[in-house]
Amino acid sequence: MQLSTNHLLGIKELSPQDISLILSTAQQFKEVLQRPVKKVPSLRDITIVNLFYENSTRTRISFELAEKRLGADTINFSASASSVSKGETLLDTVNNILSMKVDMVVMRHSASGAPHFLARHLPGTAIVNAGDGINEHPTQALLDAFSIQERAGSLEGKKVLLVGDIMHSRVALSNIYLLKKMGAEVMLSGPPTLIPVYIKQAFDIRVEYDLKKALEWCDVANILRIQLERQNQVLFSSLREYNLSYGVTSKLLRSIGKEIIIMHPGPINRGVEIDSDVADGTQSIILQQVENGVAVRMAVLYLLAGQTIMM
Amino acid sequence: MEVILNKQQLQLTVLRLSHQLLEAGDIPADIVFIGVQPRGVALSAKIAAHIRVLLNEPNIQYGILDITFYRDDVRQEFHTANKTDIPFSIEGKKVVLIDDVLFTGRTMRAALDALQDFGRPRKVELAVLVNRRFTRELPIQPDFTGISLDTSPDQKVKVHWDTEEVILY
Secondary structure (H helix, E strand, O other), X not given: OOOOOOOEOOHHHOOHHHHHXXXXXXXXXXXXXXXXXXXXXXXXXXXXXXXXXXXXXXXXHHHXXXXXXXXXXXXEEEHHHOHHHHOOOHHHHHHHHHOOOOOEEEEEEOOOOHHHXXXXXXXXXXXXXXXXXXXXXXXXXXXHHHHHHHXXXXXXXXXXXXXXXXXXXXXXXXXXHHHHHOOOEEEEEOOHHHOOXXXXXXXXXXXXXXXXXXXXXXXXXXXXXXXXXXXXXXXXXXXXXXXXXXXXXXXXXXXXXXXXXXXXXXXXXXXXOEOHHHHXXXXXXXXXXXXXXXXXXXXXXXXXXXXXXXX | OEXXXXXXXXXXXXXXXXXXXXXXXXXXXXXXXXXXXXXXXXHHHHHHHHHHHHHOOOOOEEEEEXXXXXXXXXXXXXXXXXXXXXXXXXXXXXXXXXXXXXXXXXXXXXXXXXXXOOOXXXXXXXXXXXXXXXXXXXXXXXXXXXXXXXOOOOOOEEEEOOOOEEEEO
């Protein structure tokens, strides 16, 4: 069985079979990463460019490690240190890079739909979306799913809560698509100003504004970062107030009377959406998520590279 | 279609192969057995079970190795990755790789590459149930053979573990 797509633009475009294939392949790569030599030669004939038009720590390092551990050659591009500042368009930049025989593009961009635009103009090159604006961050949702499976077994029937800045979160949207496709139940919680009505309607999804009730319902809570850099209007009065109403604290976790799994896609705003003792506690799988990110991205790149050559 | 080994013959051949591996000595401390995914796993599990009984030693070191990521045809054909499970060190040990049919030798080439990523064995040997002669594309030969078979490259040899038969198509 192969992927039904030649790009990874979003979870929206994947079938449940695609998601299962990526997750089961990632399982094998996770084992590879435990070996004395954490590297396989599968992609040694492939060159990958990491195009980062927006800042990133985890995702960029994770992709680069994944590429290197598959034996691929990698080039790193960050918009701030490039000719983008001289006015070169996205398509021109990418075409210039591809003319130097680059096979795959991993791209993060602040504009939603930027990777879709590239895929339309460059159908023969595999495009991997590493986060586009407020649209999707598919590899994050895949590694979240992988981490849930690893800790709690199957995704089917699991109750997953997404807390916080749903409106500006590409992680939230990708997670909603994925969890729905894989038969998990999803609930949203956060201030009403950060939970757009259209998401609730589009996905027929439950929203619970009382965080304690929401936590009581769920098996897994994925706590999202407050994205101050994307908020151009006042959506809640202060970070302090946000923390009091929607911050996940150890006191709150103890009060719900059951053990739930705590996740966060990073970077963490300690003391805002999550308190330090929760982020570093035993229920937290935040660092496992980061670890699993490499295996999941290896699986995505490996499977997509398999498609490219056969086209 | 031709039956090469029937159920009884297959069972006897696997048993003999297990005896031969024991005759080579050093078991269990110094030898590890590794079945190659996907089709070598059934054979290697049977051999490991025989050896445990023959030696009255439950703790022989037995693992499975998937070579998908080391194949030389990853761009021509899609293969699903399988599980690798080698829960011990192979450093300085004698490794016996086990597969059901030795055909072109390319799987074994990949297996040797994969094995290197787990450490440096003292020695690597190869045990196969069926050695197809004259079809090799690489200079790889088995050390232990169940049966040898002269076939042309366009024929197929399949070991059916459900019915316990070896059939030439």
